[in-house]
Amino acid sequence: MELIINGKKTELDCNTVFEVREHIGNRQDIIILNGFQIEENCKVKEKDCLAIIRKGVLPKRDELESMMMARHTPNVYKKLKKGKVAIAGLGGLGSNIAVMLARIGVGQLLLVDFDVVEPSNLNRQNYYISHLGMPKTEALKKQITEINPFIQVAVRKIKVTEENVKELFSGYDVICEAFDKPEMKSMLVNTALEELPDIKVVSASGMAGYDSGNLIRTVKVMKNLYICGDLENGAEVGRGLMAPRVQICAGHQANMILRLLLKIEEV
Amino acid sequence: MRVNGKEVILSKNQKLVDFLAINQYDIRKIAIECNGEILPKSTYQEVILNNEDRLEIVRFVGGG
Numbered sequence: 001m002e003l004i005i006n007g008k009k010t011e012l013d014c015n016t017v018f019e020v021r022e023h024i025g026n027r028q029d030i031i032i033l034n035g036f037q038i039e040e041n042c043k044v045k046e047k048d049c050l051a052i053i054r055k056g057v058l059p060k061r062d063e064l065e066s067m068m069m070a071r072h073t074p075n076v077y078k079k080l081k082k083g084k085v086a087i088a089g090l091g092g093l094g095s096n097i098a099v100m101l102a103r104i105g106v107g108q109l110l111l112v113d114f115d116v117v118e119p120s121n122l123n124r125q126n127y128y129i130s131h132l133g134m135p136k137t138e139a140l141k142k143q144i145t146e147i148n149p150f151i152q153v154a155v156r157k158i159k160v161t162e163e164n165v166k167e168l169f170s171g172y173d174v175i176c177e178a179f180d181k182p183e184m185k186s187m188l189v190n191t192a193l194e195e196l197p198d199i200k201v202v203s204a205s206g207m208a209g210y211d212s213g214n215l216i217r218t219v220k221v222m223k224n225l226y227i228c229g230d231l232e233n234g235a236e237v238g239r240g241l242m243a244p245r246v247q248i249c250a251g252h253q254a255n256m257i258l259r260l261l262l263k264i265e266e267v
Numbered sequence: 268m269r270v271n272g273k274e275v276i277l278s279k280n281q282k283l284v285d286f287l288a289i290n291q292y293d294i295r296k297i298a299i300e301c302n303g304e305i306l307p308k309s310t311y312q313e314v315i316l317n318n319e320d321r322l323e324i325v326r327f328v329g330g331g
Binding site: 089091092093094178179180181182183185186189190193194203204205206207208221222223224225227229231232233234235236241246 | 304327328
């Protein structure tokens with residue numbers, strides 16, 4: 001029967017996953033069947049997707065990509081590979097969102113930020129000591145290449161203004177607003193919704209402090225605008241920004257972007 | 268009219284900018300959808316609200 005094994009169509013005369021593993025590798029190898037890692041033997045059927053992965057071994061490049069995506073729900077990978085997402089602001093939200101989108105295999109990412117990595121970023125942003133002083137665009141691109149070398153990453157080290165929104169972001173499926181300052185959030189959201197009527201915007205508002213994580217949610221507030229956050233808790237003197245709530249909010253944004261790339265518009 | 272899903276009764280037509288000021292919205296930190304369409308910031312000064320309007324007003328707070 002025809003099976004997809006490590007990304008390749010393969011004709012095999014096997015009835016069970018263990019027989020397939022016996023044929024391809026050895027008994028210690030991990031088996032992932034249609035997105036789920038299995039321990040017990042079961043039957044295979046026509047067109048099943050299997051990854052047979054040897055631990056601790058770097059596979060050939062053509063097998064690596066399919067193995068990396070083996071835990072995805074089946075059939076989402078190709079849709080995500082076609083996805084084009086622009087991330088505006090590479091701080092606590094943007095750096096974490098970029099890494100998540102890279103992990104799930106979004107095919108084209110645009111990373112926009114004018115700033116460099118500095119010590120007060122490290123409490124919540126996805127950078128290391130070794131990145132201090134480096135432009136955030138470069139530091140993040142470097143990491144993404146290590147996480148998923150199969151996606152295209154474009155960077156722009158530039159400050160986003162009303163004048164350059166259209167030029168920067170046209171052609172993308174989704175703009176992820178990940179700025180820090182409320183005036184910048186408002187400027188980008190307003191300009192993008194006015195000038196790029198076909199683009200969805202996933203924005204964030206309210207993730208400071210250490211209130212309950214359950215207050216952070218995703219809301220579809222307008223035709224093309226989604227907001228993630230508790231919608232209230234701004235960063236201010238006496239209320240800081242810390243990794244847990246910032247990453248919860250980043251997770252909401254990344255998940256909404258994933259849903260939009262799969263053509264699901266409900267939150 | 269409806270503002271963020273809640274009913275608001277205007278006693279007479281009101282300028283949008285006056286409504287925003289009375290309700291303490293900072294124009295630099297919001298986005299408004301009026302009757303299903305984004306309202307360009309350049310038009311805020313001219314818009315007059317009436318009881319038929321449906322507004323969605325998003326207020327952005329800092330942090331990211």
